[in-house]
Amino acid sequence: MENGVIFPVSLKKIYAEDGGEIRGHKALMREDKHVLLSVVSDQYQVITHEEVITKAMDLFSSIGVPSLTVNLSSLGKTMMAVAQYKEIAASVGVNDAIGMQVIIENSYNKRKGVAMHIGGLVLSCSNGMVGSIPISSVSSKHTISDKLLLPTIDDVMKSWEKQTGQWQSYGGMYLSDAEVENLTIKDLGGVLPIKDRQKIHRGFLVEAKRRARGWCVWDLHQAITAWITHTPCGRLTQIGKINRLRKVSAAFNKFIFGRKR
Numbered sequence: 001m002e003n004g005v006i007f008p009v010s011l012k013k014i015y016a017e018d019g020g021e022i023r024g025h026k027a028l029m030r031e032d033k034h035v036l037l038s039v040v041s042d043q044y045q046v047i048t049h050e051e052v053i054t055k056a057m058d059l060f061s062s063i064g065v066p067s068l069t070v071n072l073s074s075l076g077k078t079m080m081a082v083a084q085y086k087e088i089a090a091s092v093g094v095n096d097a098i099g100m101q102v103i104i105e106n107s108y109n110k111r112k113g114v115a116m117h118i119g120g121l122v123l124s125c126s127n128g129m130v131g132s133i134p135i136s137s138v139s140s141k142h143t144i145s146d147k148l149l150l151p152t153i154d155d156v157m158k159s160w161e162k163q164t165g166q167w168q169s170y171g172g173m174y175l176s177d178a179e180v181e182n183l184t185i186k187d188l189g190g191v192l193p194i195k196d197r198q199k200i201h202r203g204f205l206v207e208a209k210r211r212a213r214g215w216c217v218w219d220l221h222q223a224i225t226a227w228i229t230h231t232p233c234g235r236l237t238q239i240g241k242i243n244r245l246r247k248v249s250a251a252f253n254k255f256i257f258g259r260k261r
Contacts, residue, residue, distance in 0.1 A: 005049045005070050005079065007032050009108060011080040014039070018214070030075060037077055038170070049079040052114055054100050057083070057151050060072045060102055063157075064088065071238040080239045084121055098122055098167070100160050103130065103242065104138055113141040114148055117246065120167070128224040130165035130242055133174065133251035168247040168255065170218035180204065180215045186257045188224070191247045200227050219258060224248050229247040 028038045028046070053070070060066060066083035070092040086099035089208055097118040105115045116138040119130035134149045147185075175183070184195075184201040193202075204223045211245040227243050228236075236244070 004072055004076070005053065005074060008046065009037065009041070009046055009053075009144070011046060015174050019075055022028075030108075031261065035075060038110050040110060040142070041178065045142050047114055047142055047148055049076070049106050049141070051243065052079070052104060053071075053081050055148060055150060056081075056102070056104050056116065058158070059205065062153055063100075065151060066102070069238075072198070073237070073239060078105070078107040078111070082242065086121065090184060097184070098129065098164070101128075101130075102156070112140075113139060115139045116151070118156065118163060119249075120160075120163065121245070122222070122225065125226060127222060128230050128242060128245050129167075129225050130246040130249055131159075131166075132246060133159050133163050135159050141224070142221075156157050166257070167218070167221075170221055170252075170256070171216065173217040175215040175217060175220070177205070177215065180220065183220065183251075184224070187251050188248070191244055191251060192224075192228070196227065200224055221248070221252055 010029055010031055012029050014025055014027050016022055020216075024042055025039055026042055026044065027034070027036055028040050028044070030037050036126070049070075049072075057066075060083060064085050064087055066085050068081060068083050070081045081104040082101055083104070084099060084101045088100045101119045101121050102120055103117040105112060105117075107113070117130065117133050118133055118135045122129050133155055138149065139149050140148050169251075181201060184197050184204070187196055200223055204215075204220055207223070208219060211219075214220060225245055225248060228247040228248070229239055238255065
């Protein structure tokens with residue numbers, strides 16, 4: 001467990017200027033820095049980053065021994081841990097090897113509760129690829145009535161197999177020039193700035209012609225994920241990159257599989 005993840009948090013009563021207690025709400029404090037993380041309802045239940053990661057690793061250690069990277073936002077209000085299993089490899093599309101990764105999220109700022117997602121890592125280029133399929137229904141709110149529920153190993157592996165099956169199919173799917181433009185310029189709106197999408201579109205067309213492979217869906221997916229994980233998007237935090245990669249996979253699943261071909 002990385003030291004930065006472990007810090008004390010507590011719920012404190014809130015008082016008005018006249019000394020009267022403000023009922024129905026509490027202050028969520030980071031005690032070691034004496035700072036306010038959020039104002040929450042009195043039904044809020046603290047689930048710490050450490051608790052989430054520890055329980056998740058207890059479950060997923062039965063799959064293998066993952067490498068774990070933990071990313072924290074400012075003051076540790078949000079946490080995203082990425083557990084990678086590079087030994088679980090599969091041939092995808094054009095012989096790119098990928099390993100499974102599990103993304104674990106938690107927050108202290110009310111924006112989200114606890115969540116876990118299944119995804120993958122492109123080992124040949126280190127492009128992060130995050131599948132849009134959640135692991136079963138793994139989400140818990142920070143409320144007294146909710147418990148921190150985790151999926152079973154079968155849930156994880158079934159989701160992994162489904163996602164890799166989709167990626168494998170990308171290698172044999174091709175798009176028209178117009179479809180490539182629609183996907184990169186229009187469908188990814190809200191995922192990447194327009195200038196980035198235009199550069200990806202131009203670069204992909206040139207590279208595809210050079211390799212004489214046509215407009216392969218897998219190649220396009222690789223081009224977009226490489227753009228996000230490499231220099232042009234260096235201004236993004238790691239959490240921001242992972243969130244964008246997940247949106248890319250969701251867009252591909254929606255606009256590739258959602259269309260009649």
